[in-house]
Amino acid sequence: MYQLSDEQFLPISLQQAWDFFSSPKNLAKITPPEMGFIIRTKLDDSRGIYSGMLIDYTVKPLLGIPMHWRTEISQVADKHQFTDRQLIGPYKVWEHTHTFVEKDGGVLMTDHINYQLPLGFLGTVAHALLVRRKIESIFTYRKAVLLKMFN
Numbered sequence: 497m498y499q500l501s502d503e504q505f506l507p508i509s510l511q512q513a514w515d516f517f518s519s520p521k522n523l524a525k526i527t528p529p530e531m532g533f534i535i536r537t538k539l540d541d542s543r544g545i546y547s548g549m550l551i552d553y554t555v556k557p558l559l560g561i562p563m564h565w566r567t568e569i570s571q572v573a574d575k576h577q578f579t580d581r582q583l584i585g586p587y588k589v590w591e592h593t594h595t596f597v598e599k600d601g602g603v604l605m606t607d608h609i610n611y612q613l614p615l616g617f618l619g620t621v622a623h624a625l626l627v628r629r630k631i632e633s634i635f636t637y638r639k640a641v642l643l644k645m646f647n
Contacts, residue, residue: 506605510603530560545572558627579592580592590611
């Protein structure tokens with residue numbers, strides 16, 4: 497099992513952070529365009545995220561090959577934290593916890609990901625050569641976009 501953690505301070509209110517990050521529609525705005533991220537689920541804007549919510553996407557994580565990805569919002573603590581976990585997709589395990597804490601006139605946002613690749617030894621090699629850097633580059637892109645959006 498691999499782990500990746502990242503944090504970013506945003507000079508916005510906790511409510512603004514929650515409203516933005518808890519809306520699945522905003523994920524496409526902070527995902528690199530080459531990933532071809534498309535939400536396939538019809539979303540009800542009035543409801544927001546909730547435990548048990550299922551979201552289907554098409555995404556091109558590697559080599560431009562489109563894949564079906566389904567996540568479930570498995571835990572929600574309003575304006576504090578939510579976790580999405582992959583049910584269908586490229587990983588054997590993917591659990592991503594988003595945490596928001598008011599701090600110094602803004603919000604400290606923390607992402608923590610636990611993930612595991614399929615294919616045993618081949619997955620280990622792919623992680624070392626490609627996957628870890630790809631995930632890190634997605635978060636680097638995301639941080640730059642968020643900095644422009646909220647600063």
